[in-house]
Amino acid sequence: MLLSKLLGERYKEKPADAFLTSHIFMLRGGYIRQVSNGIFSLLPPALKTVHKIEKIIREEMDGIDGQEVLFPVVLPAELWQESGRFESVGSELLRFKDRGGRDMLLGMTHEEAAVHLARGEAKSYLKYPFMIYQIQTKFRDEPRSRAGLIRVREFTMKDAYSFHISQEDLELYYQRCLDAYFRIFHRSGLKNVISILSDTGMMGGQKAHEFMYLSDDGEDSIIYCENCDYKSNMDVAVSHIHKEESQEQEIQEVHTPGIKDIAELAKFLNIKEDQTMKATVFFRKDNEKTVIAFIRGDLQVNELKLEKHLGTEVFPLTDYEGIDLAIGFVGAYNLNAKNIQLVYDRSLEGERNIVCGANKKDYHLRAVSVERDLNIDEFVDIARVNHGESCIHCGSPLKVSRGIEVGNIFQLGTKYSKAMGMEYMDEDGKLQTPIMGCYGIGVGRLLACVIEDNHDDYGPIWPKAVAPWLIHICMLNKSEVNDLGQKIYEELSKDFEVLLDDRGMGAGAQFADADLLGAPVRIILSKRNAANGQAEIVTRDKSIKKLVPVSDVRKEVEAILELVN
């Protein structure tokens, strides 16, 4: 490719709307252009890299016996009505009507389409197990897309669906897929990826893992133990919390004027936050009843855990109108709780001598002991895990990290196959419902993460497996070295993807563009070196830099390509 012909302006300045490294470089380097909120066009450099990532994905999916298929982007509502998701999924599902007035939707995931296809084609146990996958556009009307390709509305995803005749078989395959995922990420140049246990969310199912690229710019929080193997999504993380022994004392009312939050309370009474009890008020979505979650003062309620426990979504109380509670002074002792559901976090179990609200404006109670003073049937885990709490497996301190989810895998069970009436005939001639797994990777997000993981101050440092071009030739004194450059370009182009900067610009401009395009190997031709029959070869990461005879350029380039990642 001649750089003079490459479509895609490169910018010197950071675009105003970009903050994340990958987003900045993809805009500055002419990789992507935003069309609308969360909707992008890809230019040649990005698309070339996407194709390479997809090739790796295909190889690994084929390697675990996947069969590639292609489902439609536009699906009829009936299919999603069969699974129940047409109604259950919210407005992130883009619905519309065709000319005949029929309800249609844009696929945001393809379980229904996969079952639709598979149920007609796999009626005998002899076909099982099997996996079908596609690399296809998805559309999710995200409430808020952001950060370039990290969170978008329209994106390419590899999604795979496996079908099994036993749970054991699903678990075996699940593990094979997990291994294949790591190979995909590592081959794509993403090193800093871990798999963690995750919530199954709207997919349903029993077990799920997320693959997280660890990065401070990530949207998700991850809990992990540095000592043992425990790793988890924040939403399902558990921990062992420290408790301190304390002597029981007489309950005593204290005047705490205007002290409404735990931090103020602890300061006012000169105690630690873990010597208090916090009450957080929520509403149930299903029946709009009030729920009060009690938890030790130093901890926070994990709403997702609470929702799982209650079996419904909850909303934090924001509108105090018509609420018969002393907001800010709610306590578990002597609480008039008719029509209110109470939930107690595990952190309160056995606590003695703690401070809680007195259910009376401007008053708290001292020295409440949970067992002595409160009549609690059940303690549940609704606490958010915090940095420093102990690992339930080994007791070591847990750490919190940020991450970007680049893939996930689910054991779906029979949720979709059953709902959609998929059956096969087993050895005994009986009809059975297959067990499913599903497996996703966001291609564009992976691309962005590869840049996050491989760059310097000037641009991406593409791993050679996914670099848009492997070799970038700069001609610093074009009039003097043009013939030489063209010759090397033609020669190397026979076997490699080569970019030739034939624009005759200043050295600085050429280097800056080469950095943004990130080819692993750069050949620099100049009048000075050409006079000595030499060319310079440098790697994009600047780790190798050498002068070689012009006649050896090809040999040297090949050798250096072997050395770089």
Added chain:
RNA sequence: CUGGGUGUGGCGCAGUUUGGUAGCGUGCUUGAAUGGGGUUCAAGAGGUCGCAGGUUCAAUUCCUGUCACCCAGACCA
């Protein structure tokens, strides 16, 4: 959806307070010089100032509405 911010040549911005018909940098085109980290000089092209109404002799500027985009949160396979 809630809160905040921004819309002015391809990109980055000034101008708006105090109305008078648009400017800078960069990029682009042409020419010349230069040639190892966005080099220099000269000559050009490019904008109904997001959109719609209103006020006014006159609106990029004031008022109203509306749309889009960005950030934080909510939300999120």
